[in-house]
Amino acid sequence: MADAGFRIVPLVCGRCAARMTAGKEQVAYQCSGCGSVWELAGGLLVPREVDHLSGSGDILLPFWYASFIINSQEGVVDNTMIFMKMCGSVKTAAAPNEAPLVFVPAFLLPPPQSIRLGRNMTVRFPSLHLSPVRDLPVEPVTVAEADVPAMAELILLSTLVEEKRNNPLFLVSFSVELSSPRLVSIPFMREGNRLLQPEMNLEV
Numbered sequence: 001m002a003d004a005g006f007r008i009v010p011l012v013c014g015r016c017a018a019r020m021t022a023g024k025e026q027v028a029y030q031c032s033g034c035g036s037v038w039e040l041a042g043g044l045l046v047p048r049e050v051d052h053l054s055g056s057g058d059i060l061l062p063f064w065y066a067s068f069i070i071n072s073q074e075g076v077v078d079n080t081m082i083f084m085k086m087c088g089s090v091k092t093a094a095a096p097n098e099a100p101l102v103f104v105p106a107f108l109l110p111p112p113q114s115i116r117l118g119r120n121m122t123v124r125f126p127s128l129h130l131s132p133v134r135d136l137p138v139e140p141v142t143v144a145e146a147d148v149p150a151m152a153e154l155i156l157l158s159t160l161v162e163e164k165r166n167n168p169l170f171l172v173s174f175s176v177e178l179s180s181p182r183l184v185s186i187p188f189m190r191e192g193n194r195l196l197q198p199e200m201n202l203e204v
């Protein structure tokens with residue numbers, strides 16, 4: 001099949017009936033009329049809720065996030081405080097008893113960069129402060145929900161202290177259970193070729 005770079009799919013917003021356009025790699029589509037986000041499921045366009053993280057910035061990058069439980073030979077990791085210990089963090093958890101969250105970039109990035117950014121976001125152990133709907137478009141979502149569990153597992157492995165990452169016995173016993181992933185937009189600021197998230201000290 002010829003690769004034309006981008007193709008236009010006739011997608012119509014189910015809320016305001018505006019036509020939406022889609023890039024080739026996109027798996028979710030945002031209506032420029034009303035801002036709602038849609039995805040194809042079984043040949044039907046269904047709404048997809050997007051959370052918005054508060055903060056300043058002029059570009060909204062989409063991430064998948066989910067709470068998780070890690071099972072390993074050292075026991076169960078099911079709250080932020082235990083997860084922080086497993087990562088070797090000496091920070092104080094804002095919400096120690098809450099379920100820990102893993103973040104997976106949902107926009108187009110080479111996998112090593114995506115894992116690094118997801119890792120950096122995850123080890124900020126953010127407690128999510130959501131804002132009302134933003135009047136900025138969210139950057140295209142190109143990572144499908146079905147790909148989130150495998151990426152989340154790689155990201156969580158990369159957060160662990162080195163002695164665990166290099167311990168075959170620990171790795172054999174390591175497994176992750178994820179809640180249903182949700183999309184969240186996170187505001188970043190453009191600075192030259194870089195995108196910065198100063199509140200969480202992140203860079204793309």
Ligand SMILES: [Zn+2]
Nearest residue numbers: 013016031034
């Ligand atoms: Zn619409």
